[in-house]
Amino acid sequence: MSTSLLLLIILLIGFVAYFAGRARSLALSGHKLATLHSLPGYHGSYVAIWAVLPAVLVLGAWLIASPLYIDSAVRSALPDTVQSQGEATVQLALGQVKAVATGLDRLSATEIEAVKDGSANLREALAAKGVALAGEGQPFMVEAAQQFNAMRGYSRWLMSAVVLLVAVVGGLYAMRNLTARFRARNQVERVMLGSLVVASSIAILTTIGIIGSMLSEAGRFFSMVSPAEFFFGTVWDPRFAAAGSEDASGQFGLLPLLGGTLYIAFVAMLFAVPIGLFAAIYMAEYASPRLRSIAKPLLEVLAGIPTIVYGFFALVTVGPFLRDISAQLNGLLTGNYQNFIQAQSVLTAGIVMGIMLIPFVSSLSDDIITQVPRALRDGSLGLGATRSETVKRVILPAALPGIVGALLLTASRAVGETMIVVLAAGVAARMQLNPFEPMTTVTVKIVHQLTGDLEFTSPQTLVAFALGITLFVITLGLNIYALYIVRKYREQYE
Amino acid sequence: MTDVASPTVRVSTRPAESRRDIGIKRRYAAERRFRAYGISAIVIGLFFLAVLLWSVVSKGYTAFQQTTITLPIEFSEKVIDPKNERATDPKRLLTANYPVLARDALVKQLGIDPKKRPLVKQANDMISDSVRTQLRDIVVADPSVIGKTIPVTLLADANIDSAFKRQIDLSVEESKRKVKDQQVAWMNELAEAGVLKKSFNTGIFSFGASSRPEAAGVGVALVGSAYMMLIVLVLSLPIGVAASIYLEEFAPKNRLTDLIEVNINNLAAVPSIVYGLLGLAVFVNFAGMPRSAALVGGFVLTLMTLPTIIIATRASLKAVPPSIRSAALGLGASKMQTIFHHVLPLAMPGILTGTIIGLAHALGETAPLLLIGMVAFVVDYPGSPLEPSTALPVQIYMWANEAERAFVERTSGAIIILLIFLVIMNLGAILLRRRFERRW
Numbered sequence: 001m002s003t004s005l006l007l008l009i010i011l012l013i014g015f016v017a018y019f020a021g022r023a024r025s026l027a028l029s030g031h032k033l034a035t036l037h038s039l040p041g042y043h044g045s046y047v048a049i050w051a052v053l054p055a056v057l058v059l060g061a062w063l064i065a066s067p068l069y070i071d072s073a074v075r076s077a078l079p080d081t082v083q084s085q086g087e088a089t090v091q092l093a094l095g096q097v098k099a100v101a102t103g104l105d106r107l108s109a110t111e112i113e114a115v116k117d118g119s120a121n122l123r124e125a126l127a128a129k130g131v132a133l134a135g136e137g138q139p140f141m142v143e144a145a146q147q148f149n150a151m152r153g154y155s156r157w158l159m160s161a162v163v164l165l166v167a168v169v170g171g172l173y174a175m176r177n178l179t180a181r182f183r184a185r186n187q188v189e190r191v192m193l194g195s196l197v198v199a200s201s202i203a204i205l206t207t208i209g210i211i212g213s214m215l216s217e218a219g220r221f222f223s224m225v226s227p228a229e230f231f232f233g234t235v236w237d238p239r240f241a242a243a244g245s246e247d248a249s250g251q252f253g254l255l256p257l258l259g260g261t262l263y264i265a266f267v268a269m270l271f272a273v274p275i276g277l278f279a280a281i282y283m284a285e286y287a288s289p290r291l292r293s294i295a296k297p298l299l300e301v302l303a304g305i306p307t308i309v310y311g312f313f314a315l316v317t318v319g320p321f322l323r324d325i326s327a328q329l330n331g332l333l334t335g336n337y338q339n340f341i342q343a344q345s346v347l348t349a350g351i352v353m354g355i356m357l358i359p360f361v362s363s364l365s366d367d368i369i370t371q372v373p374r375a376l377r378d379g380s381l382g383l384g385a386t387r388s389e390t391v392k393r394v395i396l397p398a399a400l401p402g403i404v405g406a407l408l409l410t411a412s413r414a415v416g417e418t419m420i421v422v423l424a425a426g427v428a429a430r431m432q433l434n435p436f437e438p439m440t441t442v443t444v445k446i447v448h449q450l451t452g453d454l455e456f457t458s459p460q461t462l463v464a465f466a467l468g469i470t471l472f473v474i475t476l477g478l479n480i481y482a483l484y485i486v487r488k489y490r491e492q493y494e
Numbered sequence: 495m496t497d498v499a500s501p502t503v504r505v506s507t508r509p510a511e512s513r514r515d516i517g518i519k520r521r522y523a524a525e526r527r528f529r530a531y532g533i534s535a536i537v538i539g540l541f542f543l544a545v546l547l548w549s550v551v552s553k554g555y556t557a558f559q560q561t562t563i564t565l566p567i568e569f570s571e572k573v574i575d576p577k578n579e580r581a582t583d584p585k586r587l588l589t590a591n592y593p594v595l596a597r598d599a600l601v602k603q604l605g606i607d608p609k610k611r612p613l614v615k616q617a618n619d620m621i622s623d624s625v626r627t628q629l630r631d632i633v634v635a636d637p638s639v640i641g642k643t644i645p646v647t648l649l650a651d652a653n654i655d656s657a658f659k660r661q662i663d664l665s666v667e668e669s670k671r672k673v674k675d676q677q678v679a680w681m682n683e684l685a686e687a688g689v690l691k692k693s694f695n696t697g698i699f700s701f702g703a704s705s706r707p708e709a710a711g712v713g714v715a716l717v718g719s720a721y722m723m724l725i726v727l728v729l730s731l732p733i734g735v736a737a738s739i740y741l742e743e744f745a746p747k748n749r750l751t752d753l754i755e756v757n758i759n760n761l762a763a764v765p766s767i768v769y770g771l772l773g774l775a776v777f778v779n780f781a782g783m784p785r786s787a788a789l790v791g792g793f794v795l796t797l798m799t800l801p802t803i804i805i806a807t808r809a810s811l812k813a814v815p816p817s818i819r820s821a822a823l824g825l826g827a828s829k830m831q832t833i834f835h836h837v838l839p840l841a842m843p844g845i846l847t848g849t850i851i852g853l854a855h856a857l858g859e860t861a862p863l864l865l866i867g868m869v870a871f872v873v874d875y876p877g878s879p880l881e882p883s884t885a886l887p888v889q890i891y892m893w894a895n896e897a898e899r900a901f902v903e904r905t906s907g908a909i910i911i912l913l914i915f916l917v918i919m920n921l922g923a924i925l926l927r928r929r930f931e932r933r934w
Binding site for chain 1: 525543549734736763767774775858859864869902912920
């Protein structure tokens, strides 16, 4: 019985259990609702929960445990010649056995006999059925595969029986508990509360998952490349080695990538901060409600556009435009029509990322500026200051911590941005200061190291996780510090 | 009331010229400058928005038209199945030389001498290579067409398509462009005969990935994106709402809930690519789920969307006034009943608005999907979320990396489709907010 069919049956049982429980509670009350502690629906839900929840838990546990058990059983049944060759060979053999096992289901009985006594080639027989086998099959694999298939079939059968039994028994047990005074609602609400707790713990689990997975993979990377070499290396050259060869390791220096990341983020901020800040000040202090209600949503459209669109914009519009205009400028000044801005450059990526960041700066600062108490404003205006003087001397100093927090949040976004830099910043990992030349970033290299075929054993792929955790730590630090500043600031006026 | 003239008291007796100079002129000039900076900042921002949209639309609107050539194709048995083996060998029909049929039809239409090889080849180049699969599908679907002549609408080659849309500069020297003068002449001849014409491009909505621009479309990517959006909606809405209800209504104020709170705020600001790394390490590598599958993509996007939905839901739960809760509790409802029967329905418009905005973000997200291997060249529609598939923004990324001019047009076209979806979703969110938002 397939897992989805089993789940469907359990749900069906739960459905039946609901109506059975409801009907029974009505019968118990003699159709006078006032004698029941809980509404009939709660009695029904109580029975349904008892029917479904334990069964699903058993099913989940079984699905996790049985492959582990079967693997270890098949592994211990492998011939000693394989066992003695170490872990990697055993893993490989196990993988082949599984492939053979899927193939065996498609072979006829006579074909299996032929393969077993060696008169037919296992690999060819399987290939004819559309199962590719890595390496030559050996006769012992057929037996192991048969054992594997048998155990799996038995496990499925047993699982179906046990799970359905649990569902029925659970439902019946709950039915027996029902009485008119039974506190079904409290029981049901306890389960609901439990599921609410589980749901809110997913946020924590995600963080643990992020940190755990990155730490473990980065740990494997640091066992091959020393952390000092990674964090203080100035050369990024992760040569992809041919599969299997151990020596070609390449150099994994973080600094050129980090330099590019920070440089591009800096250019982007240089571009976005004045525009965003002035836009926010104007909208908060000067604009009529009408203008504000039009301009603010329009600017926020910029935040809703996917970053891949910005990347494409940089690639086909901004980059070529900067390249051509630099060639024209150069031609006017020196007579040599040679472009000095590359199409893919720090400047291209920085400008386009800056456009993307404008609405972040403006919305966040706008919120903070409007939070400055009215009294401060009125006091300053009453003393005869002009509006701009009020903004410069009173409002901005009061809002400064909040604005710094907002800028830090924006900066963390700039550091973590991926698609714009993938398309617009270039791939050359260099340390240089010319904004007209391409540089590359941490995120670009994560994408590059992890696209295409990959194996989780080489430092070339694992380095992506080391880069990832660096990125995570940087953005986390920026965020926590920003939130801390914003919170602290807020308390001043409340 | 009588008007009594109040005695005016002269506060200052100093003459006007001795008034202290407070630089009013300078200060007003500064005021005007400051105001101008503000206006220009807004104008610059809106200008960039306009340039961005104009750049995409002006490059992309032509992608919704496709040049086609309608030719009477003779499904000649001599070409498809010269030895009459199709009854015994089913592969015969799959491997036949179909492009020859289209070439012959075009050569006949143009009246070219079939023996002049270079001319025939130039004519053949006007038809898309996708003609092979197109004619094959016709024959395989209905083998009785063999021997008959049927008018078939074929896709024109991408270069002819560009030339017909006047995107190729024909004043450039002939050897430097991909469309030859002879082909242009034929193109005009065919266009006058009504054989070659532009029509609405349905292919861009239905085709999958292809190395030929004229046969490439976002159909397969749309299906992949739809699967993922479905998964994100089904998972993130209930989980997000449940988590927010707990945190907002039940959670005791202690270190743990404080930690969860800080955590959620931080997760909302974690770079999306980190979620891709998480998906790769946990779902693909550890749990052994298939790479490139919409299921994994959906899970990753769910985790990414959850913080957004939780933050929006908590805000709208908070906005429901305590009087509602007190009234329900006073009438004897349990806390759970109060929340699920009264608070939640009142908060629903805000929750749905937040969800739609979260979904819109997820729809446009690219980076995490690249890491879990959705940059696959997927030609066929995925039958289930477990099969290899791709997504709309990933398809845009892949096309953006193609060098051909016609792909720029396709990429912009795909971006327009993506933006239209986003506009629809955001408009839906705004309408929802306008229609149902209550202020207490």
